[in-house]
Amino acid sequence: MTSKPRSPSRRDFLRQSLVAVPAVSLLGTSAIAQTQSSTAATPAAAATATKYTPRYFTAPEWDFLQAAVERLIPPNEDGPSAVEAGVPEFLDRQMEAAYGHGGLWYMQGPFVPDAPATLGYQLRYTPREFYRKGIASVDSWCQKQHNQKFSALPAEQRDAILHQMEKGEIQLDDIPAVAFFTQLLANTKEGYFADPMYGGNRQMGGWKMIGFPGARADYADWIEQPGKVYPFGPVSIEGAKS
Amino acid sequence: MTRMKPVDVVLVGFGWTGAIIGMELVDTGLKILALERGAYRDTSPDFTYPHNADELAYGIRGELFQPLARETVTIRHNLNETAVPYRQYGSFLLGNNVGGAGIHWNGQHYRPSPEDLEFHSHISKRYGQKFMPEDMQIQDYGVTYDELEPFLDQFEYLCGTSGRAGNLNGEIKDGGNPFEGVRKREYPNPPVADNYGAKLFADAARSKGYKPFPQPSSNASRPYTNPHGVRLGPCNLCGYCERFGCFMYSKASPQTTILPVLMRKPNFELRTNSHVIKINLDSSGKRATGVTYIDAQGQQVEQPADLVIVSAFQMHNVRLMLMSGIGAPYDPKTGKGVIGKNYAYQMMSNVNVFFDKDVAINPFIGAGSGGNQIIDEFNSDHFDHGPHGFVGGGYILGGQTGGRPIQQLLVPPGTPAWGEKWKRAAKDSYLHTTGVQSHGSVMAYRDRYLDLDPTYKDAFGLPLLRITFDWHDNEYKMTQFLTDRAQEIADAMKPRQTSQTIRKPGGHYDVRQYQTTHTTGGVIQGTSPETSALNRFQQNWDVHNVFVTGASAFPQNLGYNPTGLIGGLTYMSVKAIRETYLKNPGPLVQA
Ligand SMILES: Cc1cc2nc3c(=O)[nH]c(=O)nc-3n(C[C@H](O)[C@H](O)[C@H](O)COP(=O)(O)OP(=O)(O)OC[C@H]3O[C@@H](n4cnc5c(N)ncnc54)[C@H](O)[C@@H]3O)c2cc1C
């Protein structure tokens, strides 16, 4: 279903990295230390963010995404922003996956876009088509209202537009603004918190921010210690650790 | 069409119930064939660490689920609406592949309360016929708890269920569920240790005078060898449980309890990529001659068989019966007919419980079922419904099954969904949040049913199943009552803040929100062919060599998770097949 990267040596790698690190040094990565290290990692992350060349999104679409996701999860001292975390790269790579092609959704017609919202997504667009239409519609709306593309507007104005989309207060040409906003926000959070092998959550910054240990998936030693602060930082599927 | 060599027994679908039937019949020496539409799946290599700890692939994109692109259902709220397809996963998640939903379930393993099985008789007797709204059509299963007890036990011992008895041979035991029916022996394994949220919940529940107990769990608390000699390992609370396969051999599934033995039997054969589209009947329409399936190459294949077990999951069971023309389709206008009748679901509510930073919940330490605490005071008919004016109820659970951030991250009420405030709230609350959940029943109604959609088709061009369903007032009252109790307990946990998710009158069934995959009904069992599709042994009244397993047999839904009861009913049915039916094929109950 999803095309997901697999490397045969991952498991060994992770095993080794887990074994190689003595518990004492892992203990150093407490919640506080994590926050500091994630803040420190920010400039580097931002630098790599610009290096990725999108395969699906066009240059104007890429501008839109950077400008939009950076408002959904903005930069501050709490943790990386969506752009710093690589969310645009994640989105672009998802567009190339079966998911982006609509391969995980039932896409047979007839389509009844005005069915009750409680009956779920009823548009005829795959994620690839949806982003293409959605971005073009928002940009053309911004052009009409503000004589600028979305990405050229100042942060506060972008926030205001995103709020209006969220509440369905603006009419876009081809698509319902709420639906596009919902899709964008959901995919942005996915990119922020999914395993880094999908291109987002760089240096596990999303996980570090909240204190999620990622792919550790073994709490046998903690079962009998309810309520105790968990001291270890995250590991990723490909063996990155912190 | 290719015609295969006849077999004695064909299993349509090889998930939980298909595996049980196969295993229980294999020692008869009969030739048994399982047809499974999906692929072969096993712990290794399919659910190994670290690939398994991938929230996006499994938890969000649903790598293990039925690909909706090929087949889904359509849904509408009432008879006058046009149904539209369930295009993306939301409300429920369907299994696919060998093991079915038994791979990616939670393992919350319950028995029904005794009265649940005789619900119509019980409610009419205690409250009078008038207590039920006119369009409510609840029924009895045709099986009593005492008859079923050995089979419920058998399934728990297969799974290595971890729990604590509350009623051992009539003696009420401390620390177990005091409301449960009599059990003849203890659970095979002791409970999994509580997670911290569950512990806080249990303390609060006790302070309110309730009797909390560990959730019965088919996540093994210790190494266990089941009666087939198959071994499970202890659960490590990995937090990647429901929606995922288990890499620790701890969660009971067909793979971890049955397949290592069954797959080696020479008289058993599994054919994957075999999608059954029809149960074939002879010219009398009273006997099945086998099934037709579509193989991996897309070719139609005829498979003759003497006995057909339909074990394809609730919704697929109903669809297959309708496509095969077995039993009269249900008509919601007249209330006559049986196939598709009494579709029901469950109604959940949540109280999210936010603590200050000095309370380390560590939500990522969690298992699908083990380590959570329950109260059962308000389930089934454990309390006097008279003053409350509704039928049914549910359990209230405290704790968490994991802290996977895309799906399970919670922020306090009033937090915006994005931006700096969301970010700060996510960071501040993630480690300090747990939940109290109510898990409520849904009754059956005249206008809630399943049939074939007139418009939408699957990848083979066959009609999709259509669901006509919305909430009724009875369920709104039930959920309000349960949620009020859940809120009181949550408040007694002394959190900083709580928030509620509850369904209120005036709303509609919303397919975008996950609730449970505990869909029921459509091929219900009962006491008369006028009102049910199956007899008490899950044998079709009209076509005696067709048996249908799974929650499609439930006449209405329970407040409990269904699989404990599904397993019990399956064991009871297969015992009757083995000991009675095979010797003298014919109806096991005279209509
Ligand atoms: C996320 C999740 C969590 C759950 N948690 C719990 C829980 O905690 N407790 C609980 O009691 N229950 C739970 N359940 C429900 C539980 O998984 C089911 O009740 C149980 O698996 C039902 O068994 P079954 O044999 O009827 O169906 P399944 O186990 O789903 O098996 C059906 C099989 O039939 C195959 N099939 C379908 N159609 C065809 C066809 N046309 N031809 C060939 N093969 C076909 C399917 O691919 C599948 O392999 C959960 C379910 C989900 C999805």
Ligand code: SF4
């Ligand atoms: S929580 Fe336990 S039973 Fe569930 S998948 Fe993890 S190890 Fe297996």
